[in-house]
Amino acid sequence: MDLGERLQVIRKRHGLSQRELAKRAGVTNSTISMIEKNTVSPSFSSLLKVLKGFPMSVEEFFTLDLVKSDQVIFRAHEQAEMQAQGVALQLIGHNIPDRGLSMLKETYPPGADTGAEMIKYEGEEAGTVIEGEIELTVDYKIYHLQPGDGYFFRTTLPHRFRNLGQHTAIVISANTGPTSTHPDQTAIGK
Amino acid sequence: MDLGERLQVIRKRHGLSQRELAKRAGVTNSTISMIEKNTVSPSFSSLLKVLKGFPMSVEEFFTLDLVKSDQVIFRAHEQAEMQAQGVALQLIGHNIPDRGLSMLKETYPPGADTGAEMIKYEGEEAGTVIEGEIELTVDYKIYHLQPGDGYFFRTTLPHRFRNLGQHTAIVISANTGPTSTHPDQTAIGK
DNA sequence: CCAATTAGTTTAAAATATCAAACAAAAAGC
DNA sequence: GCTTTTTGTTTGATATTTTAAACTAATTGG
Numbered sequence: 001m002d003l004g005e006r007l008q009v010i011r012k013r014h015g016l017s018q019r020e021l022a023k024r025a026g027v028t029n030s031t032i033s034m035i036e037k038n039t040v041s042p043s044f045s046s047l048l049k050v051l052k053g054f055p056m057s058v059e060e061f062f063t064l065d066l067v068k069s070d071q072v073i074f075r076a077h078e079q080a081e082m083q084a085q086g087v088a089l090q091l092i093g094h095n096i097p098d099r100g101l102s103m104l105k106e107t108y109p110p111g112a113d114t115g116a117e118m119i120k121y122e123g124e125e126a127g128t129v130i131e132g133e134i135e136l137t138v139d140y141k142i143y144h145l146q147p148g149d150g151y152f153f154r155t156t157l158p159h160r161f162r163n164l165g166q167h168t169a170i171v172i173s174a175n176t177g178p179t180s181t182h183p184d185q186t187a188i189g190k
Numbered sequence: 191m192d193l194g195e196r197l198q199v200i201r202k203r204h205g206l207s208q209r210e211l212a213k214r215a216g217v218t219n220s221t222i223s224m225i226e227k228n229t230v231s232p233s234f235s236s237l238l239k240v241l242k243g244f245p246m247s248v249e250e251f252f253t254l255d256l257v258k259s260d261q262v263i264f265r266a267h268e269q270a271e272m273q274a275q276g277v278a279l280q281l282i283g284h285n286i287p288d289r290g291l292s293m294l295k296e297t298y299p300p301g302a303d304t305g306a307e308m309i310k311y312e313g314e315e316a317g318t319v320i321e322g323e324i325e326l327t328v329d330y331k332i333y334h335l336q337p338g339d340g341y342f343f344r345t346t347l348p349h350r351f352r353n354l355g356q357h358t359a360i361v362i363s364a365n366t367g368p369t370s371t372h373p374d375q376t377a378i379g380k
Numbered sequence: 381c382c383a384a385t386t387a388g389t390t391t392a393a394a395a396t397a398t399c400a401a402a403c404a405a406a407a408a409g410c
Numbered sequence: 411g412c413t414t415t416t417t418g419t420t421t422g423a424t425a426t427t428t429t430a431a432a433c434t435a436a437t438t439g440g
Contacts, residue, residue, distance in 0.1 A: 001238060001248060003234055041233040041234045041235035041236075042233065042234050043230075043231040043232065043233050043234075044193055044231045044232050044233075044234065044237060045231035046231070047234060048191060058191055058252045059249075059252045059253045062248045062249045062252050062253075063249045063252075063253060103316040103317070103318065103340065103342075103362075103364050105318060105340075126364065128295055128362060130320060130362070148295075150295070172318060172320070172362040174316065174364035
C-alpha cells in the first residue's frame with residue numbers, strides 16, 4: 001500500500017498543488033509533501049483532514065483504482081488467482097437450465113427409504129454423499145453411491161433414495177424447480 | 191468516521207481480544223485500546239499493522255458494513271429440520287427464484303483464499319460446512335462458519351471465502367445462475 | 381533580465397502517537 | 411469463597427508526526 005503515491009495521484013487528478021490542498025485541508029504543505037514522499041506515516045486524523053480537502057471519503061480514497069482497468073479483465077485475473085491459491089473444487093453437477101435452489105442436509109439412518117419413486121415438477125437435483133452408502137434409483141436404473149460420489153438428475157424422472165447399509169448415511173443435496181419455493185413439499189417430496 | 195468503533199466491531203466479529211489482536215498485529219494492547227476509544231488517531235502505519243492482524247486490507251476495512259442486515263447465514267441450530275419417512279432433512283437455504291444448478295465439493299487447505307471479492311452474474315449460492323472452519327465475506331460483512339453452519343446469498347453481492355484455520359475445511363456448495371452453464375468458470379470463479 | 385509567484389523540500393520546536401509497565405475489573409478455575 | 415487468568419484501561423518515557431518557517435528550484439510577467 002503506497003499511501004504517498006496514492007495521495008499524489010489523486011491530488012494531481014484533482015489539479016491541486018500541495019499548498020492548495022493543504023490550505024483546503026487545514027494542514028501545512030509540508031505535511032502533504034512528507035506524506036507523498038512516504039517520509040512520515042500520517043495520523044488517521046491528518047489523513048481525514050487531507051481527504052476533506054478534495055473532498056473525498058476514506059472508502060473512496062482507498063478503493064479508488066489508480067489504474068484504469070477493464071472490469072472483465074480484472075475478473076479474469078481474480079479467477080486465475082483463486083485457483084493458484086490452492087482452493088480445490090470438484091464440480092459435481094453441471095450444465096443447468098433455470099429454476100430456484102434449495103439445499104438440504106439429509107440424514108439416512110440404516111433402513112431409511114424415501115419410499116416409492118415419485119415425480120416432482122420440472123426441476124433438477126444434485127448431491128453428494130458425505131458419509132455412509134446410498135442406493136439411488138433414477139428412471140428405474142439403480143446406482144450405489146459411496147462417500148465422495150455425486151449425482152445429478154432431472155426431477156421429472158422417478159427416483160428414490162435408500163440406505164441399505166448398517167450405518168447412517170449423510171447426503172448433501174440441492175434441487176431446483178417450482179417445488180423449491182415450498183420447502184415443506186420439497187422435503188417431503190424427496 | 192468513527193474509527194475506534196469500526197475497529198472494535200470488526201475485532202469482535204473476528205472473536206479477538208485487544209491483546210490477541212495486538213499480538214498478531216505487532217503492536218501493544220494499549221495501542222488498540224486507545225484507538226478504539228478514539229483517544230488517539232493512529233498513524234497509517236499502525237493502522238496497517240493492526241489490520242494485518244486480522245488479516246484485512248485497508249479497502250475492506252473501510253468499506254465493510256457494520257450494521258447487520260438481511261440474513262445470509264443459517265446457523266446449525268437455526269436450520270429447519272424435516273423428517274420424511276425416516277429421512278432427516280436440514281433445510282439450509284429456502285425461498286429461491288429461478289435458474290440452473292451446480293454443486294461443488296470445495297476443499298480449502300489452511301490459508302486458502304478465493305481472493306478478492308468478486309461479483310458473479312445474477313444467481314444464488316448456498317452451502318454448508320462439512321469440516322473445518324470458513325470465513326465468509328458477503329456484501330462486506332464477515333461471517334465465521336463452523337461445521338453444520340450453512341449460508342445463502344445472491345451472487346450479485348461481492349463475496350469471498352477464506353480458511354484462516356489450521357486444518358483443511360470442506361464446504362458443499364450449490365449455486366445457480368447463467369455462469370452455471372459454464373462449469374469451468376463457475377468452479378474457478380468461486 | 382529580474383522580480384514575483386508558485387512549485388516542492390527540508391529543518392528544529394511543538395504536538396501527538398506508541399510503548400512498556402502497572403492498574404483495575406471481570407471472568408474462569410478450583 | 412479465593413486465586414488465577416483474561417480483559418480493557420491508564421501512565422510516564424520514548425518515538426514519531428505536525429507545524430512554522432526557511433530553503434531551493436522552476437515558472438510567470440513586466
